[in-house]
Amino acid sequence: MSVVVRNGERADRGAVEALAHFGVATIHEAQGRTGLMAPYMRPIYPGALVAGSAVTVSVPPGDNWMIHVAVEQCQPGDILVVAPTSACDCGYFGDLLATSLKARGVVGLVIEAGVRDVRTLTEMKFPVWSRYISAQGTVKATLGDVNLPLVCAGALVNAGDLVVADDDGVCVVPRARLDAVIASARAREHKEASTRARLAAGELGLDVYDMREALAAKGLTYKDGKA
Amino acid sequence: MSVVVRNGERADRGAVEALAHFGVATIHEAQGRTGLMAPYMRPIYPGALVAGSAVTVSVPPGDNWMIHVAVEQCQPGDILVVAPTSACDCGYFGDLLATSLKARGVVGLVIEAGVRDVRTLTEMKFPVWSRYISAQGTVKATLGDVNLPLVCAGALVNAGDLVVADDDGVCVVPRARLDAVIASARAREHKEASTRARLAAGELGLDVYDMREALAAKGLTYKDGKA
Amino acid sequence: MSVVVRNGERADRGAVEALAHFGVATIHEAQGRTGLMAPYMRPIYPGALVAGSAVTVSVPPGDNWMIHVAVEQCQPGDILVVAPTSACDCGYFGDLLATSLKARGVVGLVIEAGVRDVRTLTEMKFPVWSRYISAQGTVKATLGDVNLPLVCAGALVNAGDLVVADDDGVCVVPRARLDAVIASARAREHKEASTRARLAAGELGLDVYDMREALAAKGLTYKDGKA
Amino acid sequence: MSVVVRNGERADRGAVEALAHFGVATIHEAQGRTGLMAPYMRPIYPGALVAGSAVTVSVPPGDNWMIHVAVEQCQPGDILVVAPTSACDCGYFGDLLATSLKARGVVGLVIEAGVRDVRTLTEMKFPVWSRYISAQGTVKATLGDVNLPLVCAGALVNAGDLVVADDDGVCVVPRARLDAVIASARAREHKEASTRARLAAGELGLDVYDMREALAAKGLTYKDGKA
């Protein structure tokens, strides 16, 4: 019983762009260190940073038929999130699908499997975070689901969740938490700016974060290394 | 009983260069999705694309003596394919061997083990696809074979087979199939060009590939995501 | 019982810079192929080459408190070496800690765990060799040790040991062996220069290294590949 | 903000025991091939088969404090499901915790991390499915959550979900689907019994499942292997 859920809610585009401003490490902290995908999800080229509304696709191993189905459900600002039902390193996605997604305004792909045509994807500046790079093709024989909740690289993703991805990895933000996460990220960024200035000036984190007393209370001992 | 097979057949150079034009993903499709090495074979720098006739080298773990033996068997347009008899991450190959191979016109190295001096190799533009990068040196104590069939990263390679490698990985084409594969790759490329244009213009793969009926026949169901 | 050892010996800065000249593969050979870390230690960006005196930090899984403690112990020319007491992929280190280390003249970080903010670290040109890249943050709750001996990625590191790192990986040189290793590396580099020239001119390694007799004695056999 | 959810709903004990009768492979099929954990989750000894209501525990890497908190929430027939917030191979659990869980009637442990004291656990017949076996201890310094939804080894688990585990792995059944899954498993088991008898008598699956026509339609070709 395969299902495609159509016309789900998306977040406000302005809010999504605000999210992308911060990057994955800040977002992940700002929402209480939840939603991070496993670190084996790596970008195919360095320097990309995107945020978008998740269109989720559950695919069989070695079968990318449902990605073609999912393309039709994509809107500008979406990001495609694909997870196989069991571990698979096939190249589910290449430059033709990227061409199609670009034509629809999709901002990137997150896939816990393989991609191919990475040189062309890099030239197209279509960013992909994947577990593998592989030329191995897939078949179109078995159905899956589009826009049902799925687990991708250890993170639960619901359709319409916000997904942020950069060189540090991929993080999922539930749509309902978007405004709170942005506010928290702004506060964090503001605070870090002043901390950064102090550290750059030579102050120690031990003092900036006021750690010395707590360390001593735990029993930290100093001794001299020279005779 | 170690053997070096000399003076094996090579393919026509023009045909080999025609092959390199297409890239691994297209070649792999064009020959019926066979001959692809495992995706852990990665280029040491992005952007390289080569094709060459395989000179195969079977080496003991941690022993690169036979690579020196193999160099003498190389001709312009060859590609060296090295597989250890058991898994090994040592750095079998560095800038001196690359200098020697370049002097003989060899176009690249494929090795299911480690390489070192990767910064120099990158500066030399000598492309390598390897499983590991490691400074760990090897000994010269035990023999192996040159130009016998071997399995490298899961693919069977015979001396004189064509090997194509790019950012998507490494693929092996039996010499006897070379012309047929090139013809098939050309046809595929031609067809993809027109598909790409249609997708770029916003047509959906569901329509371009005429998938809707088959999906419905399999039982695909659409439902609305909003209340 | 957690300890911070202060004011340990460092090597002469000139000697350390001499070491960095050679790169990891040469250093590793020059000291008899010891001290190399496992090949899963990779640079976050290509092209960096550093050498420094090790400040060692043993940290609990998911807890970076001791890195803050270690910063205070760092001097110009040091390199921070961090190993978790059990395998961990968390992002222990980001741009704020890098800012602090840079302010103290630290030349780089080697960590058998994760780092984050890699785009910023790359822009700052603060080189890191790590096992993972991950945005996952850490806590500050449990102590560890600074400047005690530790095993990092399979290599024993004592505080004040020299650590060299480049695109080939990371190598540790005991302080007492520094002068001998530099001398040996110079000799090796000198010898390789002349070998490289001969190989580039087309001479074979079989002849340059005088291998033919030994190969024949081992029983290497040549046969013809054509009918 | 750490939370312990108390007194959640459990499934009817009779239904849970009915579930355990079938084993993981049958249950997984019966609920449409969903809910299976990754195959790296292995039993510490062969032959165990349990089903229970999930008590979920989210733990920091290297910190088992919340398992002690979770014990109090366990009731007879429960199974403890533990997932670290980032990958960790520490031994979170040993014979003392098992003694405590046994005293409360807990039927087993599923943990995407390490366990220790496995010889004693085996003697106690307290079954554990884990990713690692390790003697490495943990600290008690940082909080987590009990009975919130979590992802364990790639499967989403809600408190009160049914968890079945045997030599084939671990599968999660949402509580609301319990009766339907048992009915489906019974039907499947019944059908397989008659199939098994036919296959044991020498009938071929090609005929029992009536596959020959479909295979021919796909283009399957037979040829003779002898000259």
Next chain:
Amino acid sequence: MSVVVRNGERADRGAVEALAHFGVATIHEAQGRTGLMAPYMRPIYPGALVAGSAVTVSVPPGDNWMIHVAVEQCQPGDILVVAPTSACDCGYFGDLLATSLKARGVVGLVIEAGVRDVRTLTEMKFPVWSRYISAQGTVKATLGDVNLPLVCAGALVNAGDLVVADDDGVCVVPRARLDAVIASARAREHKEASTRARLAAGELGLDVYDMREALAAKGLTYKDGKA
């Protein structure tokens, strides 16, 4: 273009049984250390030792249709060898297929993917060497090949090759080499028996194998460990 090759040659049954007498380590040595599969191929229960003629099956990821096709090609004394066209951890095989193979006299299964129902397979004493154990089911949608050459776990297997498997792993013996390998294995076993007796009596391998002179020639040095 999928092919099933029928009625290929098998080796003499007596010879096959002679082969099984020796075990994998001896066979592997006896044929010059070739044909061994990667060590991730593990038996589902300890103590099994089988030899049989290979029936090879190439399967798509997550699709076991061709195993059903292959069953019909099996004869008493055969062993089924299954390799997916790309890495896959699905459970391709369970107790129903084992029932069918047993009914045809097949002696075991070697599969570079997953199996399930391992408790039942163990009770049936149907031995399996696999890369994974997983309850994850497969589909029947896409064809593959039966009795074409394939690479399984790094070893080339032709239909009719002999496959030997025990607790040490899996080894492939080309049919044409069967008699020579058995003769060599007998000689090796005979020689090892006398060596074993000498070692058990306390003689040292250094003397039994006459190694002392060669070690000294290589420069081995002894020094005393006590002050």
Next chain:
Amino acid sequence: MSVVVRNGERADRGAVEALAHFGVATIHEAQGRTGLMAPYMRPIYPGALVAGSAVTVSVPPGDNWMIHVAVEQCQPGDILVVAPTSACDCGYFGDLLATSLKARGVVGLVIEAGVRDVRTLTEMKFPVWSRYISAQGTVKATLGDVNLPLVCAGALVNAGDLVVADDDGVCVVPRARLDAVIASARAREHKEASTRARLAAGELGLDVYDMREALAAKGLTYKDGKA
């Protein structure tokens, strides 16, 4: 420059046997959670528990010559600890070497590489902890060292250190710490016995370990799961 250190100090046999009484998890705790090897070191059969004085052997990848050299240095009560200079899965050790070691009173083998003949080793009750099981043989061509310090599976081992191994893994105890570790292990065991009795009687760890106040101070919150 290869060295064999002879006649190093061993610990008192009675003390070593006292150590083996406790098992790895207790010993590891008793010495402050140091010295544990990585969890990929697994026993070839369950239930073994040994302690012995380490004879260390550093071997090249795929070369077991030095194990033969090391046998001569072994005394009753020793345990052989073997680490390759780079990662290797070859089968360095089989039943002949085990016969020789047994004849000398060696209690077991710890090897960060492969072993073979595991069925025979199991029948002989010669316990081995290894990273791999593999029939792949090794050569005897290159030297290494015996009884120099080495890193095995992430742990530093000096000749004469005590090594304890059981189903939980392998732990190294420096000889100088032996008596202190035994005393600490006894105290720990004594304390755990009373704790175990209380937990078995149904007391909660939260109360036995007096954790409730600390948890509340950290902000742990309870809420009800039912409507």
